[in-house]
Amino acid sequence: DAMVIQNPRYQVTQFGKPVTLSCSQTLNHNVMYWYQQKSSQAPKLLFHYYDKDFNNEADTPDNFQSRRPNTSFCFLDIRSPGLGDAAMYLCATSRDRGSGGETQYFGPGTRLLVL
Amino acid sequence: GQNIDQPTEMTATEGAIVQINCTYQTSGFNGLFWYQQHAGEAPTFLSYNVLDGLEEKGRFSSFLSRSKGYSYLLLKELQMKDSASYLCAVLDSNYQLIWGAGTKLIIKP
Numbered sequence: 352d353a354m355v356i357q358n359p360r361y362q363v364t365q366f367g368k369p370v371t372l373s374c375s376q377t378l379n380h381n382v383m384y385w386y387q388q389k390s391s392q393a394p395k396l397l398f399h400y401y402d403k404d405f406n407n408e409a410d411t412p413d414n415f416q417s418r419r420p421n422t423s424f425c426f427l428d429i430r431s432p433g434l435g436d437a438a439m440y441l442c443a444t445s446r447d448r449g450s451g452g453e454t455q456y457f458g459p460g461t462r463l464l465v466l
Numbered sequence: 467g468q469n470i471d472q473p474t475e476m477t478a479t480e481g482a483i484v485q486i487n488c489t490y491q492t493s494g495f496n497g498l499f500w501y502q503q504h505a506g507e508a509p510t511f512l513s514y515n516v517l518d519g520l521e522e523k524g525r526f527s528s529f530l531s532r533s534k535g536y537s538y539l540l541l542k543e544l545q546m547k548d549s550a551s552y553l554c555a556v557l558d559s560n561y562q563l564i565w566g567a568g569t570k571l572i573i574k575p
Binding site for chain 2: 439441449455460
């Protein structure tokens with residue numbers, strides 16, 4: 352089945368220790384998104400890739416970086432995690448950013464715990 | 467600014483019908499989405515409305531009025547597994563998805 356896969360499902364890291372979250376998709380979608388979601392809040396868009404074109408949200412901290420080495424994979428790097436970065440990190444894909452292909456499909460998420 | 471409003475929490479009885487409302491004020495409009503999110507899981511796509519009217523999909527229906535900036539999600543024949551948060555999201559003129567905070571739906575036997 353075509354899907355969005357995130358690994359790991361749970362990640363524990365130490366304060367200030369770099370961590371990388373991964374996402375892969377078999378949908379062959381052009382657009383990939385990274386969201387941060389804290390309890391009982393709306394998902395907050397961090398950045399998205401339209402193919403190789405990287406788009407950073409204005410309020411995304413510099414501590415967060417992303418890489419998309421190919422169509423299928425996208426990574427979220429948190430360079431120096433703080434306690435406030437503990438959250439669910441959601442990867443999503445969409446076929447396009449318009450033309451009827453805007454529906455976003457989500458992976459299962461990675462829950463990050465910072466000790 | 468851009469704003470999506472939906473009730474924080476609703477309670478309904480198994481087998482009943484519930485309507486979850488969403489109002490929005492966004493810069494442009496390219497469609498409205500409803501997602502279901504169970505606790506600790508990722509959002510799952512439920513519906514997409516871009517034209518006015520009612521879209522029915524099994525037990526779930528979604529309605530849109532663009533002139534009123536209003537949508538609702540109607541859930542019929544409620545089941546315990548429908549206990550979840552329901553998120554309303556609007557695609558703005560830049561094709562950015564603006565999310566509401568979600569409505570937590572509690573189903574009681």
